[in-house]
Amino acid sequence: MIQITVYRIGLYEQYEDLSKEDAYRMDGFKLYATNTSTIPPDGYLCYEDGPGHPSTTQTISCNHLGQYVIYYDDTGDSQFGPIIELCYVAITGCQKGMWGPNCTEACSSICVNQHCHPENGSCIWGCDPQRCVNRRCDTNTGACTEGCVTGWVGQYCTCGKCKYVS
Secondary structure (H helix, E strand, C coil): CCCCEEEEEEEEEEEEECCHHHHHHHCCCEEEEECCCCCCCCCCCEEEECCCCCCCEEEEEEEEEECCEEEEECEEECCCCCCCCCCEEEEEECCEEEEEECCCCCCCEEEEHCCCCCCCEECCCCCCCCHHHHHCCCCCCEEEECCCCCCCEECCCEECCCCCCC
């Protein structure tokens, strides 16, 4: 099972000349990141359209792991029900545990479940402070803020058998 950390979702309407009055067709839609294809979705709700008509082209942030991104709409109009007229959906992200422009950088092992933001490598769910002095680490970077406990070295206290020549 491949899980992707979804970073950004771009939605593009089918017709470039679609007027704002026609945006009601997308009214009330939701975006989910999930590990199942269940409908209605049972995963993480990334976005829910609020009152008023949405923009027909938009970029939505969603920092969550999932195998699927599901566009779900059960609102629609009174005559036809939900109408989905998306031309293009762009999903940007990296495989779990990786980050960077080409997803080639490994997330810090001190990030909880080695889950980090695909764009900057910061720990999404915080850091595991077991190797940090006073169990304190920066929840964004995963770095131990007060140093490492005995036997561990490095910014993230990930090296337990390193040898340094002085």
